Amino acid sequence: MIAVLAGGVGAAKFLRGLTNAGLDEEIVAIVNTGDDWTQYGLKICPDLDTITYTLADLVNPKTGWGVRDETYRSRETLLSLGDDPWFTLGDRDIGLHMYRTKLLAEGANLTQVTAKISQKLDLSVTLLPMTNDEVGTKVLVQIPSTDNEGDQLVELDFQEYFVRYSHQPRVIRVRYQGIEVARPTMEVEQALLNARRIVIAPSNPILSIGPILALGGVGDQLRQRAANGDVVAISPIIAGEAVKGPLAQILDSLMTQHDARIVAELYREVTSQFVVDTADVALVDSINDMGLTALTTQTLMTDLDSAVKLARFAVTVP
Numbered sequence: 001m002i003a004v005l006a007g008g009v010g011a012a013k014f015l016r017g018l019t020n021a022g023l024d025e026e027i028v029a030i031v032n033t034g035d036d037w038t039q040y041g042l043k044i045c046p047d048l049d050t051i052t053y054t055l056a057d058l059v060n061p062k063t064g065w066g067v068r069d070e071t072y073r074s075r076e077t078l079l080s081l082g083d084d085p086w087f088t089l090g091d092r093d094i095g096l097h098m099y100r101t102k103l104l105a106e107g108a109n110l111t112q113v114t115a116k117i118s119q120k121l122d123l124s125v126t127l128l129p130m131t132n133d134e135v136g137t138k139v140l141v142q143i144p145s146t147d148n149e150g151d152q153l154v155e156l157d158f159q160e161y162f163v164r165y166s167h168q169p170r171v172i173r174v175r176y177q178g179i180e181v182a183r184p185t186m187e188v189e190q191a192l193l194n195a196r197r198i199v200i201a202p203s204n205p206i207l208s209i210g211p212i213l214a215l216g217g218v219g220d221q222l223r224q225r226a227a228n229g230d231v232v233a234i235s236p237i238i239a240g241e242a243v244k245g246p247l248a249q250i251l252d253s254l255m256t257q258h259d260a261r262i263v264a265e266l267y268r269e270v271t272s273q274f275v276v277d278t279a280d281v282a283l284v285d286s287i288n289d290m291g292l293t294a295l296t297t298q299t300l301m302t303d304l305d306s307a308v309k310l311a312r313f314a315v316t317v318p
């Protein structure tokens, strides 16, 4: 069995590659739920959704999230009522959130609901939310004032920061609300124990992988597996640029540099190998000096073929 620590779009592409790599092994994805939130009373799980739609071949190829051939009639209603629907939910997408919200209200936990959806959509990956408890990623940002009263510090829900403010404000701090009391599920602990190999997908280390690693016990489990050489992480940064999303900006705000080395530094204890793009071959020595084994290959997943190649590379390195 292969276990993959996963965030959104980058992880979804990687998992699609892994399921098409011709391996005769179970694939389990441990998925971030820190981005989850409730909108219009509906429980939305963006990372689980993105992976689900990608693996079910339903994803909107233009955005990398949401459903393709989508309609937005319910959004038109909201607009006509004078609402400000800055978080775009398409009609087909809403159906999934309604179903999830209903089952949760009936008493199922998120792991059970996710299993049910995965089964109906015939996914070939076992999707495990990292926890059944509530964890909310909160982003403290600096909003420049229009007058001369000084900048304002505001703490936003992740989706407000990411979507409503288009990840433009300067990030001062990220915290995972509820992480101290949240527990990884039994299924997650078992997967981390039994996996032949654990892959940290090319996702945002602070926003997507950070919450998973911060869950009680998960970091320790990974440190043990990494000490045995069983963990490989893939850099989400190529030549100093984030492949997608606000990672480079965030690392710029929170740290002094934003090339792949800073991600290697963050994962120093929880991985044994660290894969960088061939464009970053110059970083190999300094990553090896951190006590990691640096590996290079093409990491940009532009199509299924490149995703399959990256996935094969990640699970077959010695």
Ligand code: FO1
Residues within 6 Å of the ligand: 007, 008, 009, 035, 044, 045, 046, 047, 049, 050, 065, 066, 086, 087, 088, 089, 093, 159, 162, 163
């Ligand atoms: N991302 C956006 O940039 N704008 C949206 O309006 C938006 C809506 C949305 C609805 C459901 C869903 O599952 C995901 C959605 N996303 C949207 C994507 C998502 O919020 C982000 O890409 C991730 O959270 C960042 O990894």
Ligand code: CA
Residues within 6 Å of the ligand: 007, 008, 035, 046, 047, 207, 208
């Ligand atoms: Ca995400």
